[in-house]
Amino acid sequence: MKFVDEFRDQALAMGLAAAIAREAVPARRYSIMEFCGGHTHAIFRYGVHDLMPENVGFVHGPGCPVCVLPIGRIDNALELAEEHGVILCSYGDMLRVPASKRRSLLKAKAEGADVRMVYSVDDALRIARGNPSREVVFFAIGFETTTPPTAVALRTAKAEGLKNFSVFCNHVLTPAALNHLLTAAGLDVDAFIGPSHVSSVIGSRPYEYFTETFHRPVVIAGFEPLDVMQAALMAIRQLNEGRAEVENQYIRVVTRDGNRKARTIVDEVFERREGFEWRGLGAVPDSALRIRDSYAAFDAEKRFSIVTRSAPDAKSCECAEILRGAKKPVDCKLFGKGCTPDSPVGSCMVSSEGACAAYWTYGRFRQEAA
Amino acid sequence: MSVIEARFGARDAKLSGAVEMIHGAGGRATAELIRTLFRRHLDNPLLAQGNDQAAFAVEAGRMVMTTDAHVIAPLFFPGGDIGSLAVHGTINDVAMAGARPLYLSAAFVLEEGFPLADLDRIVASMAAASRAAGVPIVTGDTKVVEKGKGDGVFITTTGIGVVPEGVEISGDRARPGDVVLLSGSIGDHGIAVLSKRENLTFETEILSDSAALHTLVAEMVAAVPGIRVLRDPTRGGLGATLNEIAQQSRVGIRLEEAAIPIKPDVSAACELLGLDPLYIANEGKLIAIAPPDKAQLLLAAMRAHPLARDAAIIGEATQDPHAFVQMRTRFGGNRMVDWLAGDPLPRIC
Numbered sequence: 001m002k003f004v005d006e007f008r009d010q011a012l013a014m015g016l017a018a019a020i021a022r023e024a025v026p027a028r029r030y031s032i033m034e035f036c037g038g039h040t041h042a043i044f045r046y047g048v049h050d051l052m053p054e055n056v057g058f059v060h061g062p063g064c065p066v067c068v069l070p071i072g073r074i075d076n077a078l079e080l081a082e083e084h085g086v087i088l089c090s091y092g093d094m095l096r097v098p099a100s101k102r103r104s105l106l107k108a109k110a111e112g113a114d115v116r117m118v119y120s121v122d123d124a125l126r127i128a129r130g131n132p133s134r135e136v137v138f139f140a141i142g143f144e145t146t147t148p149p150t151a152v153a154l155r156t157a158k159a160e161g162l163k164n165f166s167v168f169c170n171h172v173l174t175p176a177a178l179n180h181l182l183t184a185a186g187l188d189v190d191a192f193i194g195p196s197h198v199s200s201v202i203g204s205r206p207y208e209y210f211t212e213t214f215h216r217p218v219v220i221a222g223f224e225p226l227d228v229m230q231a232a233l234m235a236i237r238q239l240n241e242g243r244a245e246v247e248n249q250y251i252r253v254v255t256r257d258g259n260r261k262a263r264t265i266v267d268e269v270f271e272r273r274e275g276f277e278w279r280g281l282g283a284v285p286d287s288a289l290r291i292r293d294s295y296a297a298f299d300a301e302k303r304f305s306i307v308t309r310s311a312p313d314a315k316s317c318e319c320a321e322i323l324r325g326a327k328k329p330v331d332c333k334l335f336g337k338g339c340t341p342d343s344p345v346g347s348c349m350v351s352s353e354g355a356c357a358a359y360w361t362y363g364r365f366r367q368e369a370a
Numbered sequence: 371m372s373v374i375e376a377r378f379g380a381r382d383a384k385l386s387g388a389v390e391m392i393h394g395a396g397g398r399a400t401a402e403l404i405r406t407l408f409r410r411h412l413d414n415p416l417l418a419q420g421n422d423q424a425a426f427a428v429e430a431g432r433m434v435m436t437t438d439a440h441v442i443a444p445l446f447f448p449g450g451d452i453g454s455l456a457v458h459g460t461i462n463d464v465a466m467a468g469a470r471p472l473y474l475s476a477a478f479v480l481e482e483g484f485p486l487a488d489l490d491r492i493v494a495s496m497a498a499a500s501r502a503a504g505v506p507i508v509t510g511d512t513k514v515v516e517k518g519k520g521d522g523v524f525i526t527t528t529g530i531g532v533v534p535e536g537v538e539i540s541g542d543r544a545r546p547g548d549v550v551l552l553s554g555s556i557g558d559h560g561i562a563v564l565s566k567r568e569n570l571t572f573e574t575e576i577l578s579d580s581a582a583l584h585t586l587v588a589e590m591v592a593a594v595p596g597i598r599v600l601r602d603p604t605r606g607g608l609g610a611t612l613n614e615i616a617q618q619s620r621v622g623i624r625l626e627e628a629a630i631p632i633k634p635d636v637s638a639a640c641e642l643l644g645l646d647p648l649y650i651a652n653e654g655k656l657i658a659i660a661p662p663d664k665a666q667l668l669l670a671a672m673r674a675h676p677l678a679r680d681a682a683i684i685g686e687a688t689q690d691p692h693a694f695v696q697m698r699t700r701f702g703g704n705r706m707v708d709w710l711a712g713d714p715l716p717r718i719c
């Protein structure tokens with residue numbers, strides 16, 4: 001039987017591995033941060049580590065939408081489902097993220113709250129149309145990739161005059177997070193692998209500021225394991241040659257200006273928040289979106305007068321440090337002991353894009369062997 | 371003309387109307403439902419006796435017994451429905467002991483308001499599956515729950531079978547060095563079902579692989595009576611099933627990703643949804659573990675059967691106190707194949 005994965009072809013992988021081994025200068029270390037959880041997942045799922053020389057290492061970044069949402073916002077979602085009695089629609093992973101007191105949307109659901117797992121915002125719209133007597137709230141999370149569909153859904157709801165649909169908006173922005181990592185968080189890495197899907201929307205231009213200001217190469221890469229390896233090779237070449245540029249490994253999708261049409265729709269519906277709290281990064285200026293006043297009727301925060309209180313992470317959970325690239329999952333004393341994907345303590349153990357979950361699910365044998 | 375027949379019209383006409391509470395009350399309506407629907411399709415001498423139990427002679431030796439509750443959304447999917455699935459699933463559970471399945475029972479929990487035409491389709495499909503497999507449904511039961519307290523229809527099937535002499539197949543018998551075989555491509559059933567979920571919209575031609583595997587097992591056991599483990603990787607897929615075996619046998623398992631058969635459409639759907647095919651359910655595939663010197667013989671016996679033409683050797687059992695399932699990826703790296711926490715979920719980013 002034939003298999004379709006042209007991007008995972010082993011011969012190509014070996015070729016890239018050989019090139020990396022040849023070009024990585026033995027005397028120096030290359031520490032490369034992959035921003036996106038999608039990359040982290042690919043690295044672990046395909047065992048990309050095994051193909052890298054010892055002096056080339058990956059540092060896992062904060063680009064996992066489920067991971068970076070702070071506890072206060074999950075508490076808000078619980079409040080919507082339990083106190084306001086809405087039908088709360090959420091992506092599956094979000095249901096399992098621990099909120100304050102180790103509660104979660106999944107537990108609320110078991111106790112009778114009407115929480116529904118959806119695959120997209122369109123499902124939430126459909127539920128709203130089918131339940132005209134109930135309030136339906138979509139728990140929107142994600143980076144620039146998931147923002148345009150939410151914007152389109154809000155436009156649709158307005159056009160249809162849907163009275164019972166609103167969005168609890170938690171959309172966040174990649175460039176602000178990257179900027180924060182390099183300034184306030186004092187991240188020490190040599191180069192970045194930039195997001196693929198996000199960049200297809202925002203383009204590669206927003207990263208030019210970083211290469212100029214911070215002199216770190218940024219290579220935008222697809223989510224396939226070969227994309228990640230090729231991007232690592234491109235970053236190593238830049239470092240060897242003393243360059244710091246935005247390069248685009250993912251030319252098959254990403255352009256310099258991104259998707260203008262998507263950005264126009266997003267601008268019509270959303271505006272920047274002055275600040276937004278991220279798990280791990282704290283309050284980051286200009287790092288998130290909120291719904292514009294012209295769509296206020298569809299903004300769950302306004303409709304239900306939601307106030308977010310910041311809440312501490314679980315004791316001993318190192319998610320914050322991990323999301324900043326300062327620690328590895330195995331540095332957490334709860335890793336695999338109090339905390340596993342079946343019973344997660346922090347958000348990084350929930351999503352398949354979270355670093356702790358990826359380590360545990362795919363890479364655990366490395367620690368056991370060590 | 372009876373009440374039911376009046377409502378249903380003539381016996382073989384398409385049924386109209388819906389399940390009502392009275393169908394489960396045990397009175398005349400129940401009897402009529404059994405007569406006009408269940409017994410009409412599932413006809414066999416033991417069922418026709420109309421007793422609350424089926425009585426039959428048994429052979430000497432070891433018997434196996436298994437039961438399985440079937441709930442699935444949607445009830446009808448490409449390549450099958452809950453009826454055929456309920457028959458295949460239980461036959462397969464009997465067969466995974468190396469046994470020859472003899473009889474099945476079926477219990478239905480129906481939700482008030484469920485269309486009788488759909489019930490008729492489901493029971494007809496069960497009958498066809500059981501007839502094709504040569505394993506009759508010899509006793510059964512029906513209950514009705516109020517609207518909102520069920521999900522259309524739940525079916526529980528129980529099966530019994532006899533194990534041929536000299537066969538001893540069990541999940542705890544894998545030994546380091548044993549070879550792991552798989553009967554065909556993975557993920558077909560789960561992807562076929564997912565493609566018809568109302569909240570997921572993608573097009574695929576994939577059909578469920580739902581099938582009764584007992585004739586395949588009979589050929590395999592005849593060729594290699596010393597097969598150590600047989601199991602069908604249903605819910606949780608290949609990943610969960612191999613972990614179960616590794617735990618039970620206290621061995622590690624090493625897989626070769628490139629050797630695992632998968633259809634391009636299934637692979638593409640998994641890519642699209644961000645799912646790992648290793649965790650997608652199958653309903654017509656089996657895993658076999660056998661001593662290394664018997665592996666080729668077993669593989670040949672499998673490939674000679676129409677349900678295992680794409681059978682492959684996909685890995686081996688190893689000495690490993692952690693009982694980890696590991697895989698050399700198609701890409702040349704290594705990873706664990708862990709249990710999955712919860713259901714497989716499409717990615718967000």
Ligand code: SF4
Nearest residue numbers: 318319332339346356
């Ligand atoms: S292992 Fe668990 S507790 Fe530790 S950092 Fe990761 S998510 Fe937090």
